[in-house]
Amino acid sequence: MAQVQKPSIPKGTRDFSPEQMAGRNYIFDTIRSVFKNYGYKPIETPSMENLSTLLGKYGEEGDKLLFKILNSGDAFSGISTADLSKLISQAPESSLTPEINSNALSLRVCEKGLRYDLTVPFARYVVQHRNEITFPFKRYQIQPVWRADRPQKGRYREFYQCDVDVIGSNSLLNELELVQIVDDVFRAFGINICIKINNRKILSGLAEAMGFPDKLVDITIAMDKIDKIGIEAVKEEMLARSIDKKGFSVLEPVLSFKGTTAQKLALIGNVVAGSSSGCAGVEELKALFNLIDEAQISQQVEIDLSLARGLNYYTGAIFEVKALDFTIGSICGGGRYDNLTGIFGLPDVSGVGISFGADRIYDVLLGLEKFPKEAIGGTKVLLSNLDEASAAYLLPLANKLRKNNISCELYPDVAKLKKQFEYAQKNSIPYFVIAGESEVNAGTVNIKNLTTGEQITVPLAEAHVSCQW
């Protein structure tokens, strides 16, 4: 135990300092209070899920990004030790690709994985607890997820998701409610946003109109990149995915169209007129925008016919939220899924939800200097400790301040006033109450306002009131 190590944390993970935590808690508290206001209820699921729950739900790429947990106890027992020693020292020599065996061996010694998102665990939860749940079930969940992605700026291996979903209801009022929640959350944050909405049924209709109804996934994957790579590159990617120029020529005017909501609905209505799915999507979008108009959303809401969202499980409305005054990817996204619980044995349950990206919202609030001072403030009052007698003299004041919910600290060690003063400054504590021998004898305290530099002397018995001047 005596060996000294240079401490560090795994790459892609983070420590959060008190200052960062104050900002993060402000974000979580704000989001949570809006969720509650709309009647959503919190649940939590375990950090570890059985690998059988997670595997195959996020595509091949996602499977590779799962963090697997070694079985506890003797994970490699039942495996010959002679083989083990060879295994530790030797290089590959077989024609089998190492990867295949590595996966098989991983599954042999790992039964559990860290959760990759909150959606699949939620689906698992709903099916497992179906008999205890009253549908429609409105739940929110704010927990970390883990992905073995290559770490880079703004991409972490551990990060929080804030999900809100309603499951067991087909009504478009739920989609409206999510738009209202997004509106309320970002209005509370003071962040100007645009809520972009599209519908997966329209995308299906587009694929039909393009002549490639079976290439919906390829089309959405390519479309999803339009913001990053531009329309020409999207075209090239589609050609590479065997979608011909004629097909793309149907899509192109849709992607580049600018106009009002009514004009967009008219345009896309014409393009997908031959597809029943497409027409259903246009009807849903129309009805949703009628509701949105009536509900008087305070922020920008628009149809974005180029919006695709990568995840395959969406089947209806899809959402994405962009910050207007700060350049960053989408800060919120979601959509309707019609059969997420089917994989766990409960078919035909429709749900819709959105997820708030806490890390990006943090960056936006920080960049736009929108964190409210009172939200991130800590201790209000520091009480000096100049000797044992003066500390004892101030202890009852500390208790009185706390009873009045004014957070305070009695400096724990007898130390020079300068050191205690610096402690107050470094911790942004606005009031410093000082009592030396003469104040103890006089029954008074000096209160220094460290923001203005003013100092007053008041009787000890009144000090708890004066600390708020």
Next chain:
Amino acid sequence: MAQVQKPSIPKGTRDFSPEQMAGRNYIFDTIRSVFKNYGYKPIETPSMENLSTLLGKYGEEGDKLLFKILNSGDAFSGISTADLSKLISQAPESSLTPEINSNALSLRVCEKGLRYDLTVPFARYVVQHRNEITFPFKRYQIQPVWRADRPQKGRYREFYQCDVDVIGSNSLLNELELVQIVDDVFRAFGINICIKINNRKILSGLAEAMGFPDKLVDITIAMDKIDKIGIEAVKEEMLARSIDKKGFSVLEPVLSFKGTTAQKLALIGNVVAGSSSGCAGVEELKALFNLIDEAQISQQVEIDLSLARGLNYYTGAIFEVKALDFTIGSICGGGRYDNLTGIFGLPDVSGVGISFGADRIYDVLLGLEKFPKEAIGGTKVLLSNLDEASAAYLLPLANKLRKNNISCELYPDVAKLKKQFEYAQKNSIPYFVIAGESEVNAGTVNIKNLTTGEQITVPLAEAHVSCQW
């Protein structure tokens, strides 16, 4: 993706329902608000730490209970595939114990582990961020920890710890503050407790007085079981650990002594009189109880000379909290440690802290029916949805209620009143606002108080006020 699975979660882990979450959030919020009131600041550390940070910190037993995470990507690459296939199918055949090789192989393929407690990550944090931190550093941390323990009633593989520590100060005022925090937290919960205090230096003095100064760990391990197994069994265990009867005869009267604080201090002062460590411990305990007397703690606080606490890193005061009206293990515990950060290269930094056991506190609050109704309440008002027109009629009321922070839900689907009524009942929603065709035409709503069964009819414009009658 079409295969249907019966969903389940790993043993020893838990899903938390909305009802459970409400209770848990009440616990965390209460604890957090007290911590803040005393000027403690939140930090968070990653769920994963490097195994080098964790290994060797919790004893051999603890190392075995760490959850290890398989390296991402191709964890077994560089290992021959021929060996891999043998490895998967064959039984042990070597004379080497499989365990040793399993451990070595684990370390070859796992670099990270899930955090086992919050104390070691905190020590790592302090050393890593020493240049950003102003000492004394008062921090709290509320996060889950993971242990590969055998699951049993009340023992989980994933559970939350709520730790509060101050590091970089030797003052006993910190010990007092922790006692005050414990007092405030459990007074807020309405749980009657006894705070038991002892001092590790006294235990060292006792070991000296017993003639076994080098057997302090054995003595504390045996003493720690006194509540579970009784004094006779503790004696037997000590004899088995080579502590003779003469040595135990010094300890026995100390363990069985009943008396006042002053009497206990006098007794132990005599017993450890020949040990400088023991005398220092008695002096610390005496000074702490003087502070406690002055601070007017509302709950029971007593010296417990049989209190040992298992963890080796404690060096001064040790604490344990018991619920008086409910049978369960300790619900809170901690102590002073003088060199926790030494292992990470920062010696001679003293700290003291305690940890609240949220799961046990939950059980006590539930068992004593102490969860306040308002703390665990959800949606206040359900608005009916009888047809499209009546839903549109009630939507503005929903917005108005939410603007007044009255959480409400508009039932999303058009459904029979009975179904919506049941939804309100099952979700314990106290008010049900109903508007059918006649109410829409009259500009009114019916409000049913589901607690009393009363119903009133009011104009729509006044309904947001009436929902609080």
